Amino acid sequence: xxxxxxxxxxxxxxxxxxxxxxxxxxxxAFIGGSEVAAFEDEFATYLxxxxxxxxxxxxxxxxxxxxxxxxxxxxEVIIPANTFIATAEAVTRIGAVPVxxxxxxxxxxxVSAVAAAITDRTRAVVPVHLYGQTADVRALETIAxxxxxxxxxxxxxxxxxxxxxxxxxxxxxxxxxxxxxxxNLGAAGDAGAVMTNDDDAASFVRSYAAHGSTVKYVHDxxxxxxxxxxxxxxxxxxKLRRLDKWNSARRTAAERYESLLAGxxxxxxxxxxxxxxxxxxxxxxxxDDRDRVLTDLTTAGIGAAIHYxxxxxxxxxxxxxxxxxxxxxVAEAAAQTILSLPMFPHITHDQQEMVAAGLAKSLGGAx
Numbered sequence: 001x002x003x004x005x006x007x008x009x010x011x012x013x014x015x016x017x018x019x020x021x022x023x024x025x026x027x028x029a030f031i032g033g034s035e036v037a038a039f040e041d042e043f044a045t046y047l048x049x050x051x052x053x054x055x056x057x058x059x060x061x062x063x064x065x066x067x068x069x070x071x072x073x074x075x076e077v078i079i080p081a082n083t084f085i086a087t088a089e090a091v092t093r094i095g096a097v098p099v100x101x102x103x104x105x106x107x108x109x110x111v112s113a114v115a116a117a118i119t120d121r122t123r124a125v126v127p128v129h130l131y132g133q134t135a136d137v138r139a140l141e142t143i144a145x146x147x148x149x150x151x152x153x154x155x156x157x158x159x160x161x162x163x164x165x166x167x168x169x170x171x172x173x174x175x176x177x178x179x180x181x182x183x184n185l186g187a188a189g190d191a192g193a194v195m196t197n198d199d200d201a202a203s204f205v206r207s208y209a210a211h212g213s214t215v216k217y218v219h220d221x222x223x224x225x226x227x228x229x230x231x232x233x234x235x236x237x238x239k240l241r242r243l244d245k246w247n248s249a250r251r252t253a254a255e256r257y258e259s260l261l262a263g264x265x266x267x268x269x270x271x272x273x274x275x276x277x278x279x280x281x282x283x284x285x286x287x288d289d290r291d292r293v294l295t296d297l298t299t300a301g302i303g304a305a306i307h308y309x310x311x312x313x314x315x316x317x318x319x320x321x322x323x324x325x326x327x328x329x330v331a332e333a334a335a336q337t338i339l340s341l342p343m344f345p346h347i348t349h350d351q352q353e354m355v356a357a358g359l360a361k362s363l364g365g366a367x
Contacts, residue, residue, distance in 0.1 A: 001351055001354050001355060001358075002342065003303025003340070003342050005342075005344050005346065005347070008344075008345075008346035009239070009246070012242065013235065013242070021234065024234075030229075030231065032227065032230060035233035035234050036054055036233045038237060039233040039234075039236050039237045040054055040193070043193065043236075046167075046240060048166070048170050049169070051195070052195050053196075053206050054191065054192070054233070055209050056225075056226035056227060057226070058156045058190075058192040060209070062087065062089075063094060064204075064205045064208060064224075064226065065201075066124065067094060067205075068198075068201040068204045068205050069150045069152065069201060070123070071091075071124055073094070074097070074121065075097070075124070076096065076097045076098075076119060076121045077091045077098055077124045077152075078099045078100075078118070078126065080108065080110070080126075080127075080331070081102055081103060081311040081328040082103045082130070082312075082330075082331040082334060082335070083154070083308070084307075084308065090176075098312070099119075099122065100311075100312055100313050101116075101328070102327075102328040102330050103331050103334070104330065106133060106271065106272070106273045107130060107334055108127070108129075108133065109126075109136075110330070111139040111143070115143050118143075122149060124151070125140060125149055125150075125151055126151075126152050126153070126154050127153055129153065129156075129161060129169075130157055131280075132157055132279040133272060134171075134273070137153070138164075141172075150174075151172040152173075154176060154177075155168040155176065155177045156180075156192075157282070158177075158281065159177060159184040159185035160184055160243050161277060163277065165275075173201070174194065174196040174201055176193070177195065178191075179232070179236060183281065184247060184279050185240060186239065188235045189229065190229075191229060192228075207221070208224060209223065209225070209226040209227055211224070250280040251279070251280060253280065253283070254280045254283055256352050257269075257283055257341065260352060260355075260356040261356060264356075264360065266287055267359070267363070268286040268337075270285065284307060284338050284340050284341075286339070287337060287339055293359070293362045297358050297359065300358045302342070303342050304340060304342070306338060306339065308335065314332070341355055341359075
């Protein structure tokens with residue numbers, strides 16, 4: 001029982017993608033081109049934003065979004081302690097400083113903690129739309145307006161997610177996402193995008209990602225090389241056409257898990273934030289003695305994972321920030337109990353029953 005099975009997704013789009021790839025190979029159209037432009041337009045229409053700029057990967061997308069809104073060396077950027085390290089890496093890559101805050105009961109950025117973390121060097125706050133749910137962007141907007149901060153959405157785990165605030169990735173001035181293969185909208189390799197309604201920001205990202213150039217051999221700035229691979233575009237276009245259907249299947253799977261696990265003593269099921277239309281990128285439960293349960297599931301051939309086992313402030317890469325154990329109690333406690341169960345659009349009822357049976361056996365054997 002795999003944690004993630006992408007084979008069924010690939011099988012569903014193969015007949016659409018292979019002929020396009022054949023044309024690309026025949027024409028040697030590997031950088032830019034009509035497929036990339038078409039995907040950018042289609043994803044922008046899907047989200048309801050003016051611009052989507054495809055880039056090399058999700059980490060680059062975050063860095064370029066930060067740069068596009070003027071964040072630079074010495075600036076502080078507030079991020080949640082419970083997130084993938086890329087959210088912070090993109091901050092440090094431009095010489096800025098990640099400032100961590102705790103998360104709430106949904107394991108999303110705790111809005112109430114943001115105000116206390118603001119200093120005269122704070123330039124931005126990053127709500128991470130984690131696990132397929134959206135963070136409370138509207139509540140952040142009031143704080144951001146009071147302190148002249150930019151909100152940069154990290155929407156890498158939430159393609160297609162929405163709330164009363166709108167689509168993840170389209171709620172604020174600028175957002176970044178990843179199309180890593182395991183995402184709800186995943187490529188066949190690394191890929192990412194910046195989404196924005198800001199014409200100047202879009203122009204900056206497009207130029208910076210192409211060596212600071214919009215005209216060949218004319219470089220207005222020293223930039224980088226981070227362009228969406230043309231071979232990824234037809235994969236993304238085919239999957240975008242199925243994104244809502246596949247996200248609906250994820251919701252059905254989440255409902256099955258809720259039904260299958262409802263009577264399990266010691267299992268705390270995920271509770272969506274009110275108003276959210278989650279897309280269940282991950283199905284994250286919480287159990288005591290998590291490491292033993294994970295070992296039991298793995299031994300039984302059931303894929304499971306932890307997202308994430310170490311909060312950012314306790315990660316060696318960010319020890320220099322000076323945070324100490326106990327500063328972010330919700331994130332720290334969750335890191336000891338969270339367990340991600342298998343979740344993908346084509347998961348079957350029988351497979352989920354296997355997961356539930358394995359979990360029941362493990363919990364029944366707990367001392």
